[in-house]
Amino acid sequence: MDTPEATRGGEPVIELRQVSAELGARPVLRGIDLRVGRREVVALLGANGSGKSTAIRTIVGQVPVTGGEIRLFGTPRRRFRQWSRVGYVPQRTTASSGVPATVTEVVSAGRLARTRFGPLRRADREAVHHALEQVGMAQHAGDPVEALSGGQHQRVLIARALAAEPELLIMDEPMAGVDLASQEVLARTLRAQVGAGSSVLLVLHELGPLEPLIDRAVVLRDGCVLHDGPPPEAVGQHALPGHDHVHPHDPAPRPLRSGLLS
């Protein structure tokens, strides 16, 4: 894997310059800069309400920006059309529906970034199967997604993003509510992707088992970049063995005690 220093000279796959965004009338991003170089793995960290998810969602065009500039693969996002180069893993809560669907059916939806309105050819089916194998869900291909555990469901959503064979993975809290076995599968999948030349931007609550993969961490606080550099060392409570802590995921902003920098 290239060192981040080596890749920083090349054209970044994601570039945010002084991006600001609002939800309702509340400013959530207040001018952030963010770069993800080719083959770089960047973690976006911060407390609840710091703007991590909003930053991700402005990049994929789901939250309008009120200022600044976003470029994907060097193209201004407004004019960017090559969405098959981007694999997006939204927060798991967005993917529930009123009709049963199998794992294969859900993952095949990810392939639409390439097939668009064309038929699903043999190569497309193989790509879907390969994506399922990568996350260790091939034996569940015919199972309904409603019957899966949280960790398995998350693996399906990652397979859906991988089905288009993207060069850039954008993931919003891929480790939230995921059991240890699935976390290890995810870390292995990510390592394989990065080894094959992908770039990754992911929102994390804590570095956890992904820590060795992460080149750089960007920490947000109140919609501003607080830290951009090597992953912060876990300090205090979080570094202690046997530390057990549960994030209640309440929507209201809580006092900052993420432990990553405090």
Added chain:
Amino acid sequence: MELLTFPFMQRALLAAVLVGITAPAIGIYLVQRRQALMGDGIGHVAMTGVGLGFLLSASPVWMATAIAVLGAVAMELIRWYGRTRGDIALAMLFYGGMSGGVLFINLAPGGSNANLGSYLFGSLTTVSEDDIVTICVLAALALAVTLGLRRQLFAVSQDEEFARVTGLPVRLLNLVTAVTAAVTVTVAMRVVGLLLVSALMVVPVAAAQQITRSFLATYVFSVVIGVAVAVGGTVTSYYQDVPPGATIVLLTIGVFLVLSVVATPLARRRARALAGAGQPAGPVECAVPAAAGATAVSGPRSGAHDEI
């Protein structure tokens, strides 16, 4: 089968088959995106079209199609832009549509609410030869959309945000869904009636998914149920002289109840088959309960984070 010798019954049965296919075929996407009542809303709006048809001496079916399409597009636009109080705007559209229908039909020369009855609850005898041509054309259109765009509509209805990031024209696909639903409502209008059409879009899907596990199986099975109840209800209403809409809807609900009862033992048998296929089933009870404040020996690794 003497009923097949009557031309009006031939037309009614053909219309019933087309309705039985198209209503669940578009309804499944509405159920999937949790907009099960959208068909009901479109049905109410279409009443204004029926009333206008009488008032202007135009074909009520085509007029209802035009107004229903406009109403469906309006509902979709409200969903985009009206983030707040969208339900109020939709309610006004529903009741405005119904009131418009009553108003226009009473303004029409010689018109009264009695004319509206067959449109509200369906009627066997009123499917005219002109109607059947219209119904065939519109049903073919609706079926082409729901089959031809099934992958795209599935993706948009399953996870709209993800679908947008794949680069699909999500707004266009949402509009196509709304327009197809509107067209289906008017296809079904003559047989099931505007007030009951939504039931045939939603209940067969709900019934099918009691026992199906994939989207494709749900699609196919709900269409089979739709055709069976539409034909069954039409035949029943020929012998009993009741509006076909009511018999069709009650039959559909009956199918739903039967399948819900069947579903429980079926799910159990599937779970057993899965366990027998080499998937290790966990112990029924925990072997050694952990003392308060301590960690069970066989429990997860100590210090495991609940969420990282």
